[in-house]
Amino acid sequence: MSDAPSLSDLIDLQIRANGPISLATYMGLALTHPRAGYYTGTDPLGAKGDFITAPEISQMFGEFIGFYIVNLWQQLGEPKSFTLLELGPGRGTLMQDALRVAAKAEGFIDALHLQLFETNPALKAQQAERLGQFNPYWATEIDAVAEDPLFVVANEFFDALPIRQFVKGTNGWHERLIGLRDGKRAFGLSPTPIPEAALPPALHDSPEGAVYEVSLASADAMQRLGKRISELGGGLLAIDYGYAETQAGETLQAIRRHAFADPLETPGEIDLSAHVDFGALATVATGLGLKPALTTQRDFLARLGIVERASALAKANPAQVDTIAAALRRLTDVSEMGTLFKVFAATSGELEPIGFA
Numbered sequence: 001m002s003d004a005p006s007l008s009d010l011i012d013l014q015i016r017a018n019g020p021i022s023l024a025t026y027m028g029l030a031l032t033h034p035r036a037g038y039y040t041g042t043d044p045l046g047a048k049g050d051f052i053t054a055p056e057i058s059q060m061f062g063e064f065i066g067f068y069i070v071n072l073w074q075q076l077g078e079p080k081s082f083t084l085l086e087l088g089p090g091r092g093t094l095m096q097d098a099l100r101v102a103a104k105a106e107g108f109i110d111a112l113h114l115q116l117f118e119t120n121p122a123l124k125a126q127q128a129e130r131l132g133q134f135n136p137y138w139a140t141e142i143d144a145v146a147e148d149p150l151f152v153v154a155n156e157f158f159d160a161l162p163i164r165q166f167v168k169g170t171n172g173w174h175e176r177l178i179g180l181r182d183g184k185r186a187f188g189l190s191p192t193p194i195p196e197a198a199l200p201p202a203l204h205d206s207p208e209g210a211v212y213e214v215s216l217a218s219a220d221a222m223q224r225l226g227k228r229i230s231e232l233g234g235g236l237l238a239i240d241y242g243y244a245e246t247q248a249g250e251t252l253q254a255i256r257r258h259a260f261a262d263p264l265e266t267p268g269e270i271d272l273s274a275h276v277d278f279g280a281l282a283t284v285a286t287g288l289g290l291k292p293a294l295t296t297q298r299d300f301l302a303r304l305g306i307v308e309r310a311s312a313l314a315k316a317n318p319a320q321v322d323t324i325a326a327a328l329r330r331l332t333d334v335s336e337m338g339t340l341f342k343v344f345a346a347t348s349g350e351l352e353p354i355g356f357a
């Protein structure tokens with residue numbers, strides 16, 4: 001047994017020493033603390049883990065991402081050298097499926113520099129096993145890329161980045177903080193109000209008690225990658241649960257073994273996430289001269305031909321008909337991932353991303 005203090009104890013010590021911490025600081029420690037963070041510990045993915053993601057549901061998902069990237073590469077005139085960067089690649093399943101399809105485009109694999117951005121050592125090992133043949137490179141800085149066209153893919157990455165929350169009071173907005181009450185972690189509000197004018201216009205005139213969430217980490221990632229894309233040419237594709245326009249609403253959630261949990265209990269052992277504000281990402285992208293586009297996962301996959309692909313797969317694998325139908329439903333039905341999940345693209349100059357209206 002290690003004598004190192006638990007993550008809970010470390011967080012409480014910090015609060016006792018320096019006062020309440022922001023939700024972003026708490027999430028950062030709970031998710032990516034180098035020794036005890038949720039994403040630095042074991043593999044949280046899959047049916048036996050805390051959640052299951054689209055590429056783990058069906059190979060079709062990654063295949064369409066591969067098809068999408070090849071199309072952008074072709075629109076750019078098939079550059080002889082380019083970077084494909086995946087943020088938070090999980091088990092490497094999406095990229096494995098994508099590159100199996102992309103390899104059919106002549107010259108694509110020869111021109112490919114595969115780069116992965118990942119914090120979890122256990123998942124890095126799985127990525128190495130699945131993608132080793134493509135000689136991936138794990139950068140420690142999100143935007144440390146070569147001077148080549150850049151394509152970025154991120155499935156369920158942005159929802160894992162920390163958010164701050166602000167609650168509307170009688171005379172302004174107050175940041176929600178985490179402190180100790182009777183020795184237990186509890187939410188409270190900063191006594192110092194932030195004037196409403198400092199918040200995006202969409203929040204003005206919200207009713208008292210309204211909650212505004214902002215992810216500075218997501219905006220920073222978009223800014224750094226978007227700057228490289230606008231300099232080098234290419235695009236970013238992010239798929240996640242989220243909303244189209246900046247708005248009030250509380251979306252922080254904690255999941256443990258497929259069930260909701262208390263976000264303040266057992267940090268490091270639960271998945272904490274929040275819906276992605278795609279409006280905020282679009283604002284950053286537009287400011288860099290990129291073209292943003294947004295659609296639902298259902299429409300994106302339908303436009304790329306998932307219904308036809310599912311029936312072709314079912315024909316070729318009669319024993320799998322039910323599994324394939326279930327996967328199609330899970331990915332596209334409005335009661336499942338179909339409309340909750342959005343697909344966001346930010347592309348350079350003249351590129352026309354496929355799958356959007």
Ligand SMILES: C[S@@+](CC[C@H](N)C(=O)[O-])C[C@H]1O[C@@H](n2cnc3c(N)ncnc32)[C@H](O)[C@@H]1O
Pocket residue numbers: 031032039045053054055056087088089090091094117118119120123154155156157160161
């Ligand atoms: C919800 S999982 C999604 C995995 C994969 N994209 C999929 O769809 O199956 C989030 C991924 O992002 C990684 N991750 C989370 N926070 C990160 C961070 N701050 N820096 C780098 N990787 C991170 C996790 O380890 C994991 O690989």
